[in-house]
Amino acid sequence: MRILFGVQGTGNGHISRCRTLAVALKTAGADVDYIFSGRPPEDYFDMEAFGHYRTFRGMSFATQNGKINLRKTVQRIRAFRLIKDVKELDLSEYDCIISDFEPVSAWSARHQHLDCLGISNQASCLYMQPKQYGLIAKAIMKFYAPVTRPIGLHWFHFGHPIMPPMIDPLEAQGENGSIVVYLPFESLQDIKELLKHFPGYSFICFHPEIKQYSVEKNITLHPLSRTSFTTAVSCCSGIISNTGFALISEALVLGKKILTKPLSGQFEQLYNAECLEQLGMATVMSSLDEQIVTQWLAQPSQEAIIYPDVATELAKWIVSGQKEELQELSQRLWKQVKFPKHVAEKIQALGFNQ
Numbered sequence: 001m002r003i004l005f006g007v008q009g010t011g012n013g014h015i016s017r018c019r020t021l022a023v024a025l026k027t028a029g030a031d032v033d034y035i036f037s038g039r040p041p042e043d044y045f046d047m048e049a050f051g052h053y054r055t056f057r058g059m060s061f062a063t064q065n066g067k068i069n070l071r072k073t074v075q076r077i078r079a080f081r082l083i084k085d086v087k088e089l090d091l092s093e094y095d096c097i098i099s100d101f102e103p104v105s106a107w108s109a110r111h112q113h114l115d116c117l118g119i120s121n122q123a124s125c126l127y128m129q130p131k132q133y134g135l136i137a138k139a140i141m142k143f144y145a146p147v148t149r150p151i152g153l154h155w156f157h158f159g160h161p162i163m164p165p166m167i168d169p170l171e172a173q174g175e176n177g178s179i180v181v182y183l184p185f186e187s188l189q190d191i192k193e194l195l196k197h198f199p200g201y202s203f204i205c206f207h208p209e210i211k212q213y214s215v216e217k218n219i220t221l222h223p224l225s226r227t228s229f230t231t232a233v234s235c236c237s238g239i240i241s242n243t244g245f246a247l248i249s250e251a252l253v254l255g256k257k258i259l260t261k262p263l264s265g266q267f268e269q270l271y272n273a274e275c276l277e278q279l280g281m282a283t284v285m286s287s288l289d290e291q292i293v294t295q296w297l298a299q300p301s302q303e304a305i306i307y308p309d310v311a312t313e314l315a316k317w318i319v320s321g322q323k324e325e326l327q328e329l330s331q332r333l334w335k336q337v338k339f340p341k342h343v344a345e346k347i348q349a350l351g352f353n354q
Helices: 013-027 068-074 079-088 103-111 122-127 134-141 188-195 226-235 244-256 267-279 290-297 310-319 325-333 342-349
Strands: 001-007 031-037 052-055 095-099 117-120 149-152 179-182 202-207 214-216 218-220 240-242 257-260
Touching: 001 103, 001 240, 013 031, 013 117, 013 202, 013 244, 013 310, 031 310, 031 325, 079 103, 095 103, 103 149, 117 122, 122 134, 122 149, 122 267, 179 226, 188 202, 202 226, 218 226, 218 240, 240 290, 244 257, 257 267, 257 290, 267 342, 310 325
Parallel strands: 001 031, 001 095, 031 052, 095 117, 117 149, 179 202, 179 240, 202 218, 240 257
Antiparallel strands: 214 218
């Protein structure tokens, strides 16, 4: 089966998730071409799993000091370039088109009257219709990367035919007392100012502004690297991050306590944060709050959640022609999930069976 897979390049969560699915699709016998959009070509890293991928400008959100900057976001859009890329992307040789919230692949499929699978955390919102979503958020979900068959991913199904998270097989290496900090949309200086109030803790900070390894008192500063980051996460005692889906999913599987700050104005992260609080999976802060960090650091570790191998099952489903009903696939996968007792109690209190 020939597949064109479009991946959103803003942030690293989409790429991390699709890296997992890329391995599963290859194992299932699929021949996949990958395209990425949303960041400059030179800013991609650890991309070996995607072979000879292509990049496009696409569309991305501009951020400033932990918030979406709508004015700069609009200024970034190059509509004529996007339309040109959409019209020139030839999909005639492919049996299946997949988009992980990537606009060029999704709009090209629509332009050429082809079906498009949308595999992403964002797609789950098309089912759940969060009440917090205003007109702008709903318009983005409808028009940013339109698909004919959304396949949502989330930490719990909330009664909808969505899938559990898609994560690499991970194994915790024991906790060494360090705290991993990954807040790419916050100012690095603001992060340092926050962490200096906790000299008794060791922080390992990854950030796009860091270009070389260094140590500043109790803060170890790392440039972005998938290998270094995965190693640090597997050994740490907790994670402070924005509320993107992929990293939170990895932390839940590893049993790491989580303190998360959703990116202000980013509807997906705001909804993710509400879900995490509802399910008792993480502590949420709306700003870089010293008092909340103090309380969170004193919390014990949490028990891991066991999710099944979603990537392998989804890859088999795609390559076999998507014959199994999505509802059946979803139910089969959720039956394999094991939640800690406190999460299971939260789920029951919300009126759902696990």
